[in-house]
Amino acid sequence: MNTEEQIEIIIAKYLSKKSNTKEKEILFAWLNVSEENKKHFLHIQNIWHVSNPAFKSEDIDTDKAYTRILRNMNNQKSNVPKKESKMLVWWQKVAAILLIPILAFTIYQNTKGLLPHELTAYQEITSPLGMKSEVTLPDGSIVWLNSGSKLKYPLQFNSKKREVYLSGEAYFEVQSDKSHPFIVSTQNLSVVATGTIFNVEAYYNDTISAVTLLEGKVGLDLNKNVSKNLLPNQRFIYNTKTNKAFIEKTDANSWCKWKDGILAFRNEPLEDVFKRIGRNYNVDILIKDKKVAKQMYRATFEGESLDEILHLLKLSAPIKYKRIAREQLENYKFKKEIIEVYSSK
Amino acid sequence: MKEENYLLSELKKSNEVAFTMLFRSYYTDLVQFAGHILYDKNRCEDIVQNIFLKIWSERETLSIETSLKSFLLKSVQNACLDEIRHQQVIRTHESYSESVFEIDEMIDTENYVLFSDLNEHVNLAISKLPATYREAFELNRFRGLKYREIAEKLQVSERTVEVRIGKALNLLRMYLKEYLISILVLFLLKILLK
Numbered sequence: 001m002n003t004e005e006q007i008e009i010i011i012a013k014y015l016s017k018k019s020n021t022k023e024k025e026i027l028f029a030w031l032n033v034s035e036e037n038k039k040h041f042l043h044i045q046n047i048w049h050v051s052n053p054a055f056k057s058e059d060i061d062t063d064k065a066y067t068r069i070l071r072n073m074n075n076q077k078s079n080v081p082k083k084e085s086k087m088l089v090w091w092q093k094v095a096a097i098l099l100i101p102i103l104a105f106t107i108y109q110n111t112k113g114l115l116p117h118e119l120t121a122y123q124e125i126t127s128p129l130g131m132k133s134e135v136t137l138p139d140g141s142i143v144w145l146n147s148g149s150k151l152k153y154p155l156q157f158n159s160k161k162r163e164v165y166l167s168g169e170a171y172f173e174v175q176s177d178k179s180h181p182f183i184v185s186t187q188n189l190s191v192v193a194t195g196t197i198f199n200v201e202a203y204y205n206d207t208i209s210a211v212t213l214l215e216g217k218v219g220l221d222l223n224k225n226v227s228k229n230l231l232p233n234q235r236f237i238y239n240t241k242t243n244k245a246f247i248e249k250t251d252a253n254s255w256c257k258w259k260d261g262i263l264a265f266r267n268e269p270l271e272d273v274f275k276r277i278g279r280n281y282n283v284d285i286l287i288k289d290k291k292v293a294k295q296m297y298r299a300t301f302e303g304e305s306l307d308e309i310l311h312l313l314k315l316s317a318p319i320k321y322k323r324i325a326r327e328q329l330e331n332y333k334f335k336k337e338i339i340e341v342y343s344s345k
Numbered sequence: 346m347k348e349e350n351y352l353l354s355e356l357k358k359s360n361e362v363a364f365t366m367l368f369r370s371y372y373t374d375l376v377q378f379a380g381h382i383l384y385d386k387n388r389c390e391d392i393v394q395n396i397f398l399k400i401w402s403e404r405e406t407l408s409i410e411t412s413l414k415s416f417l418l419k420s421v422q423n424a425c426l427d428e429i430r431h432q433q434v435i436r437t438h439e440s441y442s443e444s445v446f447e448i449d450e451m452i453d454t455e456n457y458v459l460f461s462d463l464n465e466h467v468n469l470a471i472s473k474l475p476a477t478y479r480e481a482f483e484l485n486r487f488r489g490l491k492y493r494e495i496a497e498k499l500q501v502s503e504r505t506v507e508v509r510i511g512k513a514l515n516l517l518r519m520y521l522k523e524y525l526i527s528i529l530v531l532f533l534l535k536i537l538l539k
Contacts, residue, residue, distance in 0.1 A: 042453040050460045054380020060373045060390070066365070069394050073401055121365045130472070282472070306476045326473060334473045334520075 130282035289343035374459040415454040470520035482513035
């Protein structure tokens, strides 16, 4: 055994508190030899500590901690004793009821600095590529986030509306509340709903954005110009390149199967099929033959692995494919796996 | 780094969302870090929360010379050591007087790897595995299935499972080369001290 291995064993013993006095002497002497030795030790100690966390992750409640410091932050800010600020708020309300808007506005302006500040803290949930997530919003609405999607929502919905921001695809089951419309804002369009079930496809920079309605009623705002309404089993499709939109009748359920882990394709061009598969499994699928891209395809996949799906596609569509090994760039970064698809004809 | 500088400049302007993001991204890692100095979770959480409260109340004059991570780690470490000195908590490891205390106070804060960083690296490494290797690896290491059971489930031979897992481990060793020294030593010790 050479010195390097020897010292590493001593370091490990020291870190697990199992070293004797002699070993400690050797360690300290070695540490004093050079800065490099010190750094090496520190790095091992670092990884050691981090791979043996002091507490279980589940035992650290960040949300609770955040709420706690929020309370303290609020106390820090208001210099006015609580009684006074309550009166002002009441007066504002009275003024508003008595229809004295100007007065109410003036009071509001003057008290803005004194009233406890309303914090709008946002929560952002990201569903990484290849995974799906389910989120329950503060009002009880449930959202399923598809692969590679992000949802941003306030920890507390504001008094007038419930607004969330979506990039990607999500399925919403919104709690009914007519007085607080639920708004989903995406890159190109906004969906306004009160109590209803719908699916939104709005991947950043995708050509197509779509909204499919299962139950209830939703209003769609397209760049604040166009406004449309959807009925159940209707699908609104917006082409961001041509700026054209249209509504078609459809079986709404088929567009939401992804949340149950089912990849369903109903007469879609292969390029869309491969795009969705790529997203789901976090690989880049490149179609090398143009005519393959436009071929229409219909299939349902449930729980198969990427290998199995590619295999099935090869059997049922006129394609063949080549998997390219992952390329390693510097610093442990890797490019996504690439699959090239060719026409087999 | 750029994002952090942006968050810090927003913090100076009293942007609460920026503060929230900073809090959420560092909180658990800092509590875990404190946990290796002070063993009481509640005290660790109090210390980290107070540091963030202080950051908020001094946001306008806050000036960080090194990096935010460095600053936070040093702040937490100092607060924990203060707590120890104040409480005269008996350290559970044998003391070798000054030297031990010195080593424990040494941290390379600039290059410190946080729990989430390591976790991310490990998860990233696993996600980079080709699907068949990853599948076999996860079934064996995370679900605890034996090779025979995996072979049955995937409808392949046991030998294939063996090969796939072996390949997965080789790739992971390569991806995690940097962290491996410590992990290796960890395992080595487990064998030695059986």
